[in-house]
Amino acid sequence: MRYWEALLISWQNMGRNGLSIPFVIGSQEFLPDSYELQSVAELLEDIVQTERTRVCISLCHEISALILKPIGDQLPNNGFFPTHNGSHQGHVFVINLTELPDDMGLISEVLTERFEYEISHGLFSKRETGSYQKFNAADILFIKETFLQYELTSDTRTL
Template sequence: MGNKMKQNKYWEILLKKHRDKGKDGLTIPFIIGSQNYLPNNSYKQNISELIYDIVSSNLFEICIRFCMGTNTFIAEIRKERNVCYFPKINNNEQNKLSVGIYHKNDFGESIKELIENLIEKFQNPIDNKTYSAEPNTNERTAKWNKFSAEDKIFIKECFK
């Protein structure tokens, strides 16, 4: 009896369905917050566990890049045109998680440094349960909000 959630990880489902809608990626807080809508799931991944899970995935490559639309970083199924580098894991090469090349100085050479920087950028919105990024063009940053009704519908549809 194949449980669909076991075959595809929640973040793979979200990113794929988001791409199917013709959209780019999702923020790390959005992905983390979506776990609150998983059926029968008491355990929730944190940023570090999510990143290590992505690195060990075998479905597709994920790219973390800056999104001009939301004024923050998103994770997306990598597009051909994304110019990226691959942070090393324990000094070894990996090819499942890439980062926009222009942000190498922001995120570092290793998965460990990447995680530390993602936690620094995104732990506060996650702790505040403000998972959804709204563009704040004046400040050139994201304004973090609770999930909208539209966000909740999208997430629940993904996990059906």
């Protein structure tokens, strides 16, 4: 299981909606040193290439942020599967976000640019306050417990 799958599934199992892209990217800080850190583009490519988990990009109204969340076979009516390298893909679904293009490469560019400041400044967690902040103790505990629960090792992170 990939680190991002473990986080998204654990978060959803706690009754929560999804995690922001900066949160998922920042969580890599708590992986063993043997892990090669992913960029936003590499994360999205990894999601597209992973067969097990279908992920949705949507807007979380609670924190006014784009989030990633696992979805099953029941797809919402108001979204689309962006193309990947000109072909259909069925692993990343975008819900009702007119600001995102219909191609994964372009989505990667948009989201990389959108979150560049936050990620480069270590601001990974967006709360109801409306701004991204450094991880707090609860965030760190959730990440560490999730990685421990899923026994993540170096061979579960790489493509």
